[in-house]
Amino acid sequence: MIEIKNLSKSLGNKQVLKDIAFNLPKGGISSIIGPNGAGKSTLLCLMARLLSLDSGSVAFDGLDIAKTRDDTLAKKISILTQSNAISSRLSVEQLVMFGRFPHHRGRPRLADEEFVTIMLELMELTDIRFDFIDELSGGQQQRAFIAMILAQDTDYILLDEPLNNLDMKHARNIMKTLKDVADNMNKTIILVIHDINFAAHYSDYFIGLKQGEIIVRGDVDTVLTQSQIKLIYDIDVSINIINNKKHIFYYS
Amino acid sequence: MFKSDRNTLISLGLLSITFIILFLTYNVGGSWSFALAFRGKKLVVLVLIAIAIATSTILFHTATQNRIITPSIMGFDALFIFIQTVLLFFMGAIQFISFEGIAKFLVEMGVMVSVFLAMFYWLFLRGNRSVYLLALTGIILGIFFRSLVNFIFRILDPNSFAVLQSELFSSFNAVETNLIFIAAPMIIACLFFVYLLRYKLEIIALGKNTAVALGVNYRATVFAMLAIIAILVAVSTALVGPITFFGLLVSHLAYQITKHQNHLNLIIISSLIAICTLVGGQFIFEKLLNMQATLSIVIECIGGITFLLILMRAHKK
Secondary structure, three states: OEEEEEEEEEEOOEEEEEEEEEEEOOOEEEEEEOOOOOOHHHHHHHHOOOOOOOEEEEEEOOEEOOOOOHHHHOOOEEEEOOOOOOOOOOEHHHHHHHOOHHHHOOOOOHHHHHHHHHHHHHOOOHHHOOOEHHHOOHHHHHHHHHHHHHHOOOOEEEEEOOOOOOOHHHHHHHHHHHHHHHHHOOOEEEEEOOOHHHHHHHOOEEEEEEOOEEEEEEOHHHHOOHHHHHHHHOOOOEEEEEOOEEEEEOOO | OOHHHHHHHHHHHHHHHHHHHHHHHOOOOOOHHHHHHHHHHHHHHHHHHHHHHHHHHHHHHHHHOOOOOOOOOOOHHHHHHHHHHHHHHHHOHHHHHHOOOHHHHHHHHHHHHHHHHHHHHHHHHOOOOOHHHHHHHHHHHHHHHHHHHHHHHHHOOHHHHHHHHHHHOOOOOOOOHHHHHHHHHHHHHHHHHHHHOHHHHHHHOOOHHHHHHOOOOHHHHHHHHHHHHHHHHHHHHHHHOOOOOHHHHHHHHHHHHOOOOOHHHHHHHHHHHHHHHHHHHHHHHHHHOOOOOOHHHHHHHHHHHHHHHHHHHHHHO
């Protein structure tokens, strides 16, 4: 369970997040949605202790991130951020192996290597496992980073726009994989996602953020309605049910 | 771990040994014991400097996530000249000369390491971590120190100035061999700590966010790295004086020829390249060319051109 209590954050003079508080049960996929500049990425970074909290607290299964050791947290939460520039020359396989670092502390064992092989297979990277990261396309890099995050094998996985740079096929496959991981391996996945239809299709829970405040949260039927989307994004949409799933049509 | 780079390591190792033997034994005219002791001391200094500069440059690149700026390009040499000049100015020429040796070395080291750490703590670990800011600050501080030095030069009397000049232009031909016994243990201790940190270095190279997410204590590790860099740079500067582009040259050669780029490999290969360049170069210039040219000038020239090439290539990207 994730417990967030009256969390606030300012960057410069601007207050990015105001008094955020919510609890999130274990398991499933949750999506944080909202317009640009709503504070979605900041919230994710704060939860993963990449930024320091101005006030409030975040705890995963009772472990307060401000008081728990870094190496303990590294086995509890993993995060994929938006910018992943790497200056050293690494192969895909080496990068994914770094995801195992919290478990092997620098000396990979056979179990770690097997784990990496499975993740490479899962992210369809086996063919390019020896290629260098800086020579891959954006989508291939993104998949390599997701494989690294999954290799960390944590209970909580935070992903900031995991579908960046991905084509239709790989975007769908990754969402299916995430759903599978969440349901069958009892992981809790939290996404920041812009493609609302992907969110509608695969998420169990939604958090709508606007100007640093949570304005709505709940399941598909609570959050993905015409009135709530109008409230979050300020646009009119039409919602169609196809194959029992909501499709949000916003192109007109 | 070394498998893919075994050939590179073996050939560089053999080349270093060849240069070392040539340096020690070529054309010994008189007493062998005197020649070996004399050349041996000089050799030890050259090897120590080679390792210190190569290691500190690679660590610095990892800590700052860039491969262009090095401590010496940032104007660390200016700080060294500044300390020497201020010491002389306040002590006077006579005392300055009698203050030679270990005490002076330790004072210089202390000042350089604390200024370096303070500067980096302020610039780098507290928030803003832009490489451009780092480079600009370095250049401006460099100009600041050099201007102060120039000012002191003007008000010094000619005798003191001559003393200072000979002190500042310590070079590969006139290395400070009497400092070996204190410099060597410091460098070896630094290398030992680098060895302890070797796995964490790979994680630090992935950037701050990834390092924190993977459970490495980023601030503590980078601070330890900066402390090691500061000591290595200070020791090598105190031994032979400033060489601006040497670290850049050997580190980039290592990045080019190393296949499996973990830090252990990179540091060993760049150190071997540095030993080949210094010992081999010094052998060629001192023994074959009879001091007709100076090694440091050639290194600066080649290193400077490399620096420009790297900048141009980075610009193209």
